[in-house]
Amino acid sequence: MKSKENLEKTMFSYTIDSNGLEEENKLLRETISQLKSEVDKFKTPALLVGEIMDLTEENAIVRLPNGNSFLVEISNSVKNIKPGDSVLLEQKNLTVVDKVTKSKKFNVEQFVILEKPKVSWSDIGGLKEQIEDIKEVIELPLIKPELFKKVGIQPPKGILLYGPPGTGKTLLAKAVASSTHSAFIEIVGSELVQKFIGEGAKLVKEIFQLAREKAPSIVFIDELDALASKRIDIGTSGEREVQRTFMQFLAELDGFKPLGNVKVIGCTNREDILDPAIIRPGRLDRLIMVPGPDEDGIREIFKIHTRNMTLDKRIDLDKVLKKMKEFSGAEIKAVCTESGYFAIRSNRKKIIEEDILKAIKKVMKEEEKLGKDILKMYG
Ligand SMILES: Nc1ncnc2c1ncn2[C@@H]1O[C@H](COP(=O)(O)OP(=O)(O)O)[C@@H](O)[C@H]1O
Ligand SMILES: [Mg+2]
Numbered sequence: 001m002k003s004k005e006n007l008e009k010t011m012f013s014y015t016i017d018s019n020g021l022e023e024e025n026k027l028l029r030e031t032i033s034q035l036k037s038e039v040d041k042f043k044t045p046a047l048l049v050g051e052i053m054d055l056t057e058e059n060a061i062v063r064l065p066n067g068n069s070f071l072v073e074i075s076n077s078v079k080n081i082k083p084g085d086s087v088l089l090e091q092k093n094l095t096v097v098d099k100v101t102k103s104k105k106f107n108v109e110q111f112v113i114l115e116k117p118k119v120s121w122s123d124i125g126g127l128k129e130q131i132e133d134i135k136e137v138i139e140l141p142l143i144k145p146e147l148f149k150k151v152g153i154q155p156p157k158g159i160l161l162y163g164p165p166g167t168g169k170t171l172l173a174k175a176v177a178s179s180t181h182s183a184f185i186e187i188v189g190s191e192l193v194q195k196f197i198g199e200g201a202k203l204v205k206e207i208f209q210l211a212r213e214k215a216p217s218i219v220f221i222d223e224l225d226a227l228a229s230k231r232i233d234i235g236t237s238g239e240r241e242v243q244r245t246f247m248q249f250l251a252e253l254d255g256f257k258p259l260g261n262v263k264v265i266g267c268t269n270r271e272d273i274l275d276p277a278i279i280r281p282g283r284l285d286r287l288i289m290v291p292g293p294d295e296d297g298i299r300e301i302f303k304i305h306t307r308n309m310t311l312d313k314r315i316d317l318d319k320v321l322k323k324m325k326e327f328s329g330a331e332i333k334a335v336c337t338e339s340g341y342f343a344i345r346s347n348r349k350k351i352i353e354e355d356i357l358k359a360i361k362k363v364m365k366e367e368e369k370l371g372k373d374i375l376k377m378y379g
Helices: 002-043 104-111 128-143 145-151 169-179 189-194 200-214 237-255 295-305 317-322 329-345 353-378
Strands: 048-055 059-063 069-073 086-089 096-099 113-115 158-162 183-188 217-222 262-268 286-289
Touching: 059 086, 104 200, 128 145, 128 158, 128 169, 128 262, 128 286, 158 169, 169 183, 169 217, 169 262, 183 189, 183 200, 189 200, 189 237, 200 217, 200 237, 200 262, 295 317, 295 329, 317 353, 329 353
Parallel strands: 158 262, 158 286, 183 217, 217 262
Antiparallel strands: 048 059, 048 086, 059 069, 086 096, 113 183
16 A cells, blocks of 8 residues: 555656656747747848838839939838838848838937926026027027017027037026926037938938927037038038038028027037028027136136035135136036045045145146147147
């Protein structure tokens, strides 16, 4: 009896074991088939992306990114394509094998910075006149367009902020976006022409499309000179490409209404090389110079950036402020941050005069080094 029981037990345990093994076997088989399909993916050649130019009953004319066009077959599985669609082409005979269903919005939002900034006018030191100007030509028309209609004048569609780097141009643009609760769409001119070769003009188009969708909105273009500089000749294809992007930008600017709720703010520290086409009436026709801070400005900017810091009462403010005479807003901010680091390194929570003096020296040195590097570059 005993042995029969034992035998049954053993058999039972084998059944469990074999169940486990089958389970494991199944898993392994699944893994193999997964790996096989991975390997297959590596074996299949890459597909080309092209654009449908035109369609006949059975064929399509597609354009490849290199500009060449071909008359090609369309695979039966591909339905509903129209001119303008992006499609995938098989490499050998360029048969259209699939449609690229990419969401346009997704595309452009990937390439621009889109935000609702929180910068208040009180975060800006100095620049009183500039702030008044911007309130008048950007803020007021966005908040009270009916006022302009009644009086019968047209506000500018956009403005150009120019002046040395680090003086608060971006800050001003963000502040007006905040005060008007506008979406802030930021693009950098040099990136537009360098990163998106062949796509610049299309991207510009989509950026303005996005701006209209998100309105009220402000399109902010930093380093506008990279896009809109007066060129002596447009010989190379790269330059022609920049020219095309610029033309698209002008067309978009001309295309929307002055009283709409999309505004454009351009920004440059090289206004001397700007193509005058950009500042023609009806375009970015209000030019606002943003200079470095004067004495009061320096004081205000210093106060703004130290407002959350604890300063030792014995600091001779006049003395330290004088040492920042030629500093830009960005450099004054750097001094404040660096002072904080010097205090932390000495295990203090309070900033003392020495921290600030050391920070000023450090920022000056960095400035000098930068100056030398630039000289070398042009050397
Ligand atoms: N007038 C200013 N008031 C307060 N902070 C400033 C001012 N100018 C510059 N800054 C500080 O320097 C940083 C960089 O300035 P930014 O607006 O980008 O300069 P720009 O666009 O003119 O090169 C800002 O984020 C801000 O912290
Ligand atoms: Mg800036």
